[in-house]
Amino acid sequence: MKIDFTNKTVVVTGGTRGVGAAIVQLFQECNAEIIATGTNLDNLKRLNEKSSDKRTKYTHLDFISDDSVQNFLRYIEKLGRIDVLINNAGVNKIDAIHEISDNDWDWINEVNLRGPFLITRSVSKIMKKQGYGKIVNIASVFSIVS
DSSP: OOOOOTTOEEEETTTTSHHHHHHHHHHHHTTOEEEEEESOHHHHHHHHHHOSOTTEEEEEOOTTOHHHHHHHHHHHHHHOOOSEEEEOOOOOOOSOGGGOOHHHHHHHHIIIIIHHHHHHHHHHHHHHHHTOOEEEEOOOGGGGOO
């Protein structure tokens, strides 16, 4: 059974590959307007050019760049309506703890914690104003690794 998402806007961070790409495909099948984010500009351009679904827009969002985050926040605020936010983007460095640098740690936290917080805070204001919205946060097994 498919739910009809016609005239609904869905934002999927990390929506260009892996689990995120599968989520985008499912929402395409449900007729949603989709904003899917990624960090690789060449890949985003290729996806936009080859996509036959004109309701899907692939756009740049790099959580380690404040400019990128602010540009994306301005972009989604202009949409005026967001029905679903899926925080899917995530990274990790698989290494022994003594091999992980301060820069690695900062990168992991920027992408996995700070970025989703900033996006969720902004989107929640839009959802509150429109009186509706759903937010899904996706994590991996690394959330329990210490």
